Amino acid sequence: MELPVDLVTPAVGGGKVDGQADFSAWDEAYRRVEAYFAALRIRNKLLLSTLVHRVLQKAAERQNAGEVGAPTEIAMDEADREVHQWFIQILDLDEEAGEDPVLRGRLSLLLADMPRQWQHEFLTDPPWPEPFVEAMRKSFLRAGPDFHLSQMRARPLELGPIPNLAGETLRDLDRKPHLRNILLFLFVIVGGFILFYLTR
Amino acid sequence: MVTATEITDENQEILSGSPALSAKRASLRRFLFLATFTIISVAGILLFADFMWRTGIYDIKWVVLVLYAILFTHISLGFCNALFGFISLRGNRSVGRINASIPEDSDTPLAATAILFPVYNEDVSRVMAGVKATYEALVKTGEHQHFDIFILSDSTNPDRWIEEEVAWLRLCKDLNALDRIHYRRRTDNVDKKSGNVRDFLETWGARYRYMIVFDADSLMTGPTLVRLVRLMQANPGVGLIQTAPGLIGADTYFGRLQQFASRFYGRVFTSGLNYWQQSEGNYWGHNAIIRIEPFIEHCELPELPYKEPIGGKILSHDFVEAALMRRAGFAVWLVDDLEDSYEEGPPNLIDSATRDRRWCQGNLQHTWLLFSGQLHAINRMHFFNGIMGYAGSLFWLLFLIASTLSVVRFERSGLSLIVSQGFTRNLNLSMEQHGALLLGFTAIILFTPKLLAWLDAVFDPARRKRFGGVLRLSGSVFIETLTSAFIAPLLMAFHSRFLIEVLLGRKSGWNAQNRDAGQGTPWVDAIRAHMGQVVLGILWSGIALYYSETFFWWLSPVTFSLILAPVISKITSSPQLGQWLRRHRLLQTPEESQEPVIWSTCKEEEEKLRNALENGPMRGSALALADPYINTLHYTLLEQNPAGASIEQPPEKLVERVLIEGWDKLDKKERVAVLIHPPTIRRLHHELWHRSGHQLAESWRESLSAYTAVNPQRLLGFV
Numbered sequence: 024m025e026l027p028v029d030l031v032t033p034a035v036g037g038g039k040v041d042g043q044a045d046f047s048a049w050d051e052a053y054r055r056v057e058a059y060f061a062a063l064r065i066r067n068k069l070l071l072s073t074l075v076h077r078v079l080q081k082a083a084e085r086q087n088a089g090e091v092g093a094p095t096e097i098a099m100d101e102a103d104r105e106v107h108q109w110f111i112q113i114l115d116l117d118e119e120a121g122e123d124p125v126l127r128g129r130l131s132l133l134l135a136d137m138p139r140q141w142q143h144e145f146l147t148d149p150p151w152p153e154p155f156v157e158a159m160r161k162s163f164l165r166a167g168p169d170f171h172l173s174q175m176r177a178r179p180l181e182l183g184p185i186p187n188l189a190g191e192t193l194r195d196l197d198r199k200p201h202l203r204n205i206l207l208f209l210f211v212i213v214g215g216f217i218l219f220y221l222t223r
Numbered sequence: 224m225v226t227a228t229e230i231t232d233e234n235q236e237i238l239s240g241s242p243a244l245s246a247k248r249a250s251l252r253r254f255l256f257l258a259t260f261t262i263i264s265v266a267g268i269l270l271f272a273d274f275m276w277r278t279g280i281y282d283i284k285w286v287v288l289v290l291y292a293i294l295f296t297h298i299s300l301g302f303c304n305a306l307f308g309f310i311s312l313r314g315n316r317s318v319g320r321i322n323a324s325i326p327e328d329s330d331t332p333l334a335a336t337a338i339l340f341p342v343y344n345e346d347v348s349r350v351m352a353g354v355k356a357t358y359e360a361l362v363k364t365g366e367h368q369h370f371d372i373f374i375l376s377d378s379t380n381p382d383r384w385i386e387e388e389v390a391w392l393r394l395c396k397d398l399n400a401l402d403r404i405h406y407r408r409r410t411d412n413v414d415k416k417s418g419n420v421r422d423f424l425e426t427w428g429a430r431y432r433y434m435i436v437f438d439a440d441s442l443m444t445g446p447t448l449v450r451l452v453r454l455m456q457a458n459p460g461v462g463l464i465q466t467a468p469g470l471i472g473a474d475t476y477f478g479r480l481q482q483f484a485s486r487f488y489g490r491v492f493t494s495g496l497n498y499w500q501q502s503e504g505n506y507w508g509h510n511a512i513i514r515i516e517p518f519i520e521h522c523e524l525p526e527l528p529y530k531e532p533i534g535g536k537i538l539s540h541d542f543v544e545a546a547l548m549r550r551a552g553f554a555v556w557l558v559d560d561l562e563d564s565y566e567e568g569p570p571n572l573i574d575s576a577t578r579d580r581r582w583c584q585g586n587l588q589h590t591w592l593l594f595s596g597q598l599h600a601i602n603r604m605h606f607f608n609g610i611m612g613y614a615g616s617l618f619w620l621l622f623l624i625a626s627t628l629s630v631v632r633f634e635r636s637g638l639s640l641i642v643s644q645g646f647t648r649n650l651n652l653s654m655e656q657h658g659a660l661l662l663g664f665t666a667i668i669l670f671t672p673k674l675l676a677w678l679d680a681v682f683d684p685a686r687r688k689r690f691g692g693v694l695r696l697s698g699s700v701f702i703e704t705l706t707s708a709f710i711a712p713l714l715m716a717f718h719s720r721f722l723i724e725v726l727l728g729r730k731s732g733w734n735a736q737n738r739d740a741g742q743g744t745p746w747v748d749a750i751r752a753h754m755g756q757v758v759l760g761i762l763w764s765g766i767a768l769y770y771s772e773t774f775f776w777w778l779s780p781v782t783f784s785l786i787l788a789p790v791i792s793k794i795t796s797s798p799q800l801g802q803w804l805r806r807h808r809l810l811q812t813p814e815e816s817q818e819p820v821i822w823s824t825c826k827e828e829e830e831k832l833r834n835a836l837e838n839g840p841m842r843g844s845a846l847a848l849a850d851p852y853i854n855t856l857h858y859t860l861l862e863q864n865p866a867g868a869s870i871e872q873p874p875e876k877l878v879e880r881v882l883i884e885g886w887d888k889l890d891k892k893e894r895v896a897v898l899i900h901p902p903t904i905r906r907l908h909h910e911l912w913h914r915s916g917h918q919l920a921e922s923w924r925e926s927l928s929a930y931t932a933v934n935p936q937r938l939l940g941f942v
Contacts (some may be wrong), residue, residue: 058928058930061930062840167405178525186595
């Protein structure tokens with residue numbers, strides 16, 4: 024199924040150059056909308072071009088009615104609007120309730136296995152098969168069960184006098200870097216002396 | 224509320240009431256073990272001391288003697304573990320083993336159990352394949368309704384993070400297990416793995432009675448998982464049961480060597496460990512079941528005195544958690560006779576050393592706890608053993624250096640040896656005979672564990688067949704022993720360096736363990752990693768040769784290994800050599816002779832998932848912006864994260880760069896800053912699809928149009 028060329032006749036301008044530019048712009052819009060539906064896993068070519076056709080037709084009408092904007096922007100806006108409205112319908116959502124139909128709808132599509140089982144129902148008018156509607160409406164994504172909060176607190180642990188003394192000494196040495204450096208220096212000197220003594 | 228007093232009383236009853244787990248018997252076993260250990264250690268040390276005394280002992284020789292005493296004591300402990308393990312395997316196996324506390328066909332009811340997979344920038348395909356294999360194994364037992372799986376991510380790599388989400392959803396969809404397999408990523412990975420598990424416990428822990436902690440590459444079969452829960456149910460005084468995981472899935476020579484050693488020698492060692500440690504066992508961080516309530520109440524890690532890496536936050540949390548569990552009055556057991564618990568190991572020497580660097584730091588921190596009277600003596604012995612695992616290398620190096628100095632000093636003195644009679648005078652030994660006796664005795668202590676493991680297999684027809692038969696397993700032992708002799712000096716050098724680095728205050732990083740063999744270690748990496756060892760080997764050989772040719776040859780097994788370190792490292796990292804040995808059924812393990820179903824399932828799924836992730840419309844974190852489903856999934860998961868509310872919005876400039884310059888122009892930090900903010904994620908997705916082509920980076924235009932061209936089979940499994 025081919026998209027009629029006259030569908031994307033530029034709304035404004037008329038010269039050959041402008042016409043060619045608009046033709047390219049609508050071509051880009053076509054490709055973008057097609058890619059978008061493909062990204063929603065519409066793999067059926069006939070369905071894909073039908074959907075693209077429908078969206079572009081509405082977008083062209085909007086442009087002809089005077090809406091300003093690049094064809095890609097208007098067409099994608101139209102695609103989103105179509106999808107948005109369809110989600111509200113199939114999920115039976117109340118727009119006032121605050122739930123985002125697109126978020127809910129996309130996940131439902133995926134979890135209901137639309138790409139594999141229900142391609143031909145996507146963006147169609149009701150009635151839809153009951154199992155599809157049920158699958159869409161019951162799909163719900165949660166990363167984990169309800170929280171059951173508790174708190175872990177370290178219990179005091181007596182390390183004993185040697186570690187306590189060692190800890191205190193190390194902290195003291197950190198506070199007195201000069202003393203630490205002198206001790207390190209002495210350590211190296213004594214080490215060198217021992218080495219000399221052992222191999223003399 | 225569980226209190227220590229209640230638990231202690233209950234536990235005493237359990238420990239003394241069960242014939243399989245008698246406390247009296249444990250005391251007797253410990254006495255026997257310690258007595259044997261002491262006799263052997265003293266005999267070896269006296270033999271060496273006498274050898275020194277006979278030629279006159281003086282300052283440097285005292286140093287040599289003390290270092291030898293430390294080293295000999297350490298290897299004697301390994302010998303005794305193997306000896307008692309071997310005896311224990313030949314005796315009544317129903318005594319002193321937690322697994323014997325319930326019948327084989329026990330139908331003890333199960334309780335709610337969480338299986339945890341802590342993940343940190345790991346290979347997503349492998350982790351999720353492991354999750355899938357585990358879940359399917361549980362379903363086969365018919366008891367899966369008692370288990371929930373949690374993938375607890377601490378991943379900081381944005382690509383890994385998004386791939387984890389994608390793979391998780393794909394997995395849940397495939398298994399219809401969205402209510403059973405859960406995914407959570409921490410925004411702030413405080414305290415690394417122990418903090419990751421603590422975060423789970425503080426949010427969901429109280430919903431479950433037990434948790435089974437996996438490593439990212441762990442695998443356990445369904446019956447083993449169910450059995451662990453039953454053992455805990457039947458023994459309410461037990462707080463933790465550790466399985467003895469065997470290595471699996473190695474390809475390289477080094478990997479297969481480690482795998483063979485763990486599976487072949489591991490049995491006598493773990494059996495020996497269980498023989499004396501009994502209910503004061505240890506925790507190795509994964510492949511273990513833990514009673515959650517006392518863990519929450521008693522096992523939060525204390526902060527050590529002084530700063531990291533010497534003190535501060537405890538890095539190797541597992542040993543300490545076992546000690547705290549025991550302090551709370553709960554038993555900690557090693558189940559040495561429950562098979563089908565697996566993990567993967569590093570494929571080469573350099574990766575193994577990288578892991579050891581982290582473990583070295585963690586184990587050395589345990590020094591602070593050695594003197595705590597509030598911890599059980601056996602737990603402190605575990606700490607000591609862990610420390611000696613690394614300090615032993617430094618003592619060995621110092622022993623060899625001191626020996627060299629002793630030879631240098633003697634040769635420079637120009638004196639000749641005057642031999643006197645020692646306490647071995649009744650044996651009328653010459654110095655050569657005395658030396659040979661000493662060498663023989665040390666060799667017996669070093670190699671008997673290998674011999675016992677060999678005998679253990681030879682006496683057991685089924686076991687020896689699984690290792691390739693007597694001839695092949697003997698060949699495998701020979702290859703393993705020979706190669707280990709070459710590798711040991713390199714580990715000595717690595718561990719000694721790590722220990723000194725820690726003492727000088729250099730911290731280790733936190734990297735995901737590499738388990739992929741690839742094509743082996745490149746020469747450049749091998750030379751870079753071992754250059755210091757080569758220089759040490761050349762200098763040392765030169766000094767030894769200058770002063771004494773005999774000593775030069777005595778030292779040659781160590782110095783030649785050091786000089787050849789890059790070659791050894793390169794050769795042992797070879798997957799081709801590993802596979803060649805495998806074709807000849809050398810270094811064969813039971814899992815190679817008959818691949819466990821859980822492992823085949825895991826490998827199969829890993830391959831599928833890798834294909835899906837690598838051949839999708841785009842890779843990694845870009846999916847979270849462009850793909851409508853992944854964007855929604857990522858947004859939903861971010862919104863469900865309680866820490867999400869406090870996330871800062873990324874700067875507008877950065878958001879614009881994403882669109883104009885492309886995703887690949889951002890560094891990891893910038894990507895995370897974008898990916899972590901839910902409104903930005905949605906906005907970017909909208910802008911990507913709605914903007915005209917000239918307002919987008921070329922890479923984005925290509926990625927979006929790829930959806931129309933991509934093969935349906937390659938849409939991440941969501942087709």
